[in-house]
Amino acid sequence: MMEPHRKPFAVFVTAVLLCCVSSDEEWEAVGAKKGDSVTLTTKDDGCDRGAQVVWMFGPQSPNTRIARVKDGEQRTNFSDHFKDRLQLDRQSGSLRISGLTFNDSGIYMCRSISSKIYTQRFNLSVYAPVCAPSIKINSSEVSTSCSSLLVECSVQNSRELRLSWFRGRDRLRETSGPDMSSRLILSLSVESSNGDEYSCVAENPVDQRSSRLLMEDTCLNHGEMLSWCHTEATVRLVLSAVLGLSLMGLVADHIRFSRQRRPRS
Template sequence: MQPQLSRKHLASYITAVLLCCTCADENKEAVKAKEGATVTLQTRDTIHNINTQIVWTFGPENPNMRIATVKKREARSDYVERFRDRLQLDSLTGALTITQLRVTDSGVYMWQSISSNILSQNLHLSVYSSVTPPFITVNTSLVNMSCSSVILQCSAENTREMTLAWYRGRDRVKNISSPDLSFRLSLPLEIESHDGDNYSCVAENPVDEKATTLHTEDTCLKTGESSSWCQSEVTVRLVISAVVGMTLIILVVDHIRIRR
């Protein structure tokens, strides 16, 4: 009876130590990676003792799911179906490599080294979607009446922690971001029609960046529909001005004739 109680007490002690180790390691190392890429979660130490056991656990917030182990230099990584054929475990260092990353792989990974001493380390992995190249359009409905400027509209699919920004050369002019991923990000910019600078719209998150460059000579103010619109508008204005001028002249002449 006594040996059984001792084993129970030992098991409780080990559990308490593991919990303390987990609680003590509140500062998680942050790792960021792109969807579809490969990442290696490095450990603090090399396995010197063949009897040392390495345990990797995972969870979106709490690492309570066993996903890989090393025991007597033999690695095993087939515990969870979602990671099947995507985990590679170094039996010497205990480092864990995850291939073909998915956004759902984001979460907390805990490494534990169990021997005469118990060590643990938490790593917080954030997997981001690739950003799509932003799309630039010239909003002809917003060309101002003097045809001296034009409104450029940049848009892109919104992803986690993404920022959409306009750059004039290397200088950021304006930007926008939103935590709501249900709609596209859109950012307007008014530029002068004779501006000689180059503009680019950049979509970026912590691990990826896509840019679309626009040369001002490529805008429709110089060629195309908007230019035709401006030319037509100028012509219409000249005609209206001429008609109004002629009308005023006729009215003045009639007024003078009546006065006489």
């Protein structure tokens, strides 16, 4: 039996030996889309054959066990949150999560324990699927010459979403915002005579959707917008003619009035 005064020394020696065991730790950022699946892949040299592998999870820190491989047997039913959504590779220790939800975002830790201790952490971020942005033409902002107009692109905002206008492959303008309950709106003045192709792109780190604006679809050269331009030009012409006739009438009245007041010789 170990003498009482030697017990603290034995504990100290055990702690030193554990510290001397090789221990590596790596971090990896992972992004995925809600509803999809993601595999948290361990490094090739991370898990020795026959090692015990434990997976932990937490929104801020990994404090809840969710999966384990021990003596060749795997178990994934520790947490009701991940019920029937975890698949564990008993050879590599990699973890697959299906049917992702926003609440799956957080820190995952894989710890392999054999002749050495290997720890790998994953910071998983789950994003909303991106909706296709909508484009509308602001007819009240059409230039007087009907050569340019203001187009407006909008999309429902979500986490880390960015909305951009492109001309070809060139990004012209972009916007983002912290308010997830609002819509992102981005306007752009478009020239009708350049024949370029414009597109509005909504994107986050894992998904992207776009809507194209072709100049032949803007109605600048036909349809309602052309009718509006012709109507405006006609109205301006009529107003100019009426104004000219009014001025001519005023001049004629002035001459006639002047003659009437001229004294007779």
